[in-house]
Amino acid sequence: MTDAPDVSPDTAQIAPLPRVSIQAFCETGDLAESIRMTAADRRMERAHVRVQMGGGPAAVEAYRNAPTPNVIIIENDGAREPLIACLDKLSEVCDPGTKVVVIGRVNDVHLYRELMRRGVSEYLVAPIHTLDLVRTLSDLFRAPDAEPVGRTVAFIGAKGGVGSSTICHNVAWTIGRSLDMSTVVADFDLAFGTAGLDFNQDPPQGISEAVFSPDRLDGNLVDRLLSKCTENLSLLAAPATLDRVYDLGSDAFDTLVDILRSNVPCVVMDVPHVWTSWSKRALTNADEIVIVAAPDLANLRNAKNMIDLLRTQRPHDAPPRLVLNQVGMPKRPEIKPAEFIKALDVEASATIAFEPHSFGTASNNGQMIAEVSASHKANESFLEIARTVTGRLESRAQKKTLLDPLVSRFLKRA
Structure with missing residues (x-):
């Protein structure tokens, strides 16, 4: 028999995303491919996903004269200080209501708290499972007190x-x-x-x-x-x-x-x-x-x-x-x-x-x-x-x- 897909027990509790726009700025090809796989998931059918390279600096440059999407995903493959500086610049060009998800390599609670203080919606540590990213994006648009989906x-x-x-x-x-x-x-x-x-x-x-x-x-x-x-x-x-x-x-x-x-x-x-x-x-x-x-x-x-x-x-x-x-x-x-x-x-x-x-x-x-x-x-x-x-x-x-x-x-x- 073929191996079953890696499916978590609470997969069915992931709500489909609404019609939102998501743009990802990656630094590595692995994450770019992972996000493309995420975009192909059935729960992402209504969302419009675009994947680009360049990380945070590319995001800042892209939105200097353009409206920001509903969600921006930024990969950080380097040190903490450049990431904080980049997010400060991004906050100057972000439209109200835009949610930012950062994917990094460091599992650091102090970095996590610093990012939350700056308004980042979620910080994930790579490598990430496709369904974990789908769940994170889905939760961004669910009310905090909402009941689990049927x-x-x-x-x-x-x-x-x-x-x-x-x-x-x-x-x-x-x-x-x-x-x-x-x-x-x-x-x-x-x-x-x-x-x-x-x-x-x-x-x-x-x-x-x-x-x-x-x-x-x-x-x-x-x-x-x-x-x-x-x-x-x-x-x-x-x-x-x-x-x-x-x-x-x-x-x-x-x-x-x-x-x-x-x-x-x-x-x-x-x-x-x-x-x-x-x-x-x-x-x-x-x-x-x-x-x-x-x-x-x-x-x-x-x-x-x-x-x-x-x-x-x-x-x-x-x-x-x-x-x-x-x-x-x-x-x-x-x-x-x-x-x-x-x-x-x-x-x-x-x-x-x-x-x-x-x-x-x-x-x-x-x-x-x-x-x-x-x-x-x-x-x-x-x-x-x-x-x-x-x-x-x-x-x-x-x-x-x-x-x-x-x-x-x-x-x-x-």
């Missing part, structure tokens, strides 16, 4: 009819009940979405009102559109009508998702099996992606194409999660799960057996699997997926057992 999880099927929506809704329900986390399910399949049916909800308004009213979309409107399913789970249902054509732009869901993730700890997006500019954008920008597939050749091809693309588009994020569903369907030739997983070079988050009775009963009754059968084996898979995508996966080594107190006392005596 995690977004996108579910999509590698092929139509593989049960992606069913898995999505059961996992969202599990996150709300078993993990006690406030969750919103957003059904992006405007024409044929089944979230309303699965949760036995028929709200008069739903996600289409949010998508087609971008000018008046705010937190209050979204609250009115949400349908309460359980104490911790709300639903933005799809209209599931064909009285209009849903030709949406690439940014159709951006504002809605931004509002949701600023108000709810977990946003679960049910993305239909289509390939459009907005569906690609929804997947690319999600904190976690779950691809649901059945073990046949078409699913294998499609899943591989999606995983390869998303790995390229999201180099600093964990690869998409894979859920194998409907395994063991009678009389259907299948690719063995182990071979399917090996071909994709990923680990499966869950393998769920084909069991039409319980799943069919739950679907027809507007219930979740746990409501139909609390002891059903699939519930363990839903909980495992829920823990994984929310970052609450407890390692086996951390799980407590009845013997832990005895072992602890024995170790103390030893």
Whole structure:
């Protein structure tokens, strides 16, 4: 298997940057390349980043007769005194509101305090990780008392009819009940979405009102559109009508998702099996992606194409999660799960057996699997997926057992 990207556990808590301009003045090629990689991160999509060489002196010269951007990044590869002198000159030409980030080589608390007194927003010590720089830039535009941004999880099927929506809704329900986390399910399949049916909800308004009213979309409107399913789970249902054509732009869901993730700890997006500019954008920008597939050749091809693309588009994020569903369907030739997983070079988050009775009963009754059968084996898979995508996966080594107190006392005596 290929090595997983170096992703920190709280990656999903990094808020996307707003539409700001950032100019970096580097002294070394390594940092210049690192900032270019940072600019390619999905959270930096709205920001305009420009990288130049020359360090602080180049920055001072550049802004003598030009307005300063929202953020200036300066690399200092030398002594302390020239840096302080350069910042004093830069302060004379900086516009009000411009934030300055200094990247240096010295880990010195006295230098840090001196820079803060001069109005520098942040001082980082090189070398820096791409995600650390993204997090620093993101935090510059967050209110000090702002709540952490919510995690977004996108579910999509590698092929139509593989049960992606069913898995999505059961996992969202599990996150709300078993993990006690406030969750919103957003059904992006405007024409044929089944979230309303699965949760036995028929709200008069739903996600289409949010998508087609971008000018008046705010937190209050979204609250009115949400349908309460359980104490911790709300639903933005799809209209599931064909009285209009849903030709949406690439940014159709951006504002809605931004509002949701600023108000709810977990946003679960049910993305239909289509390939459009907005569906690609929804997947690319999600904190976690779950691809649901059945073990046949078409699913294998499609899943591989999606995983390869998303790995390229999201180099600093964990690869998409894979859920194998409907395994063991009678009389259907299948690719063995182990071979399917090996071909994709990923680990499966869950393998769920084909069991039409319980799943069919739950679907027809507007219930979740746990409501139909609390002891059903699939519930363990839903909980495992829920823990994984929310970052609450407890390692086996951390799980407590009845013997832990005895072992602890024995170790103390030893």
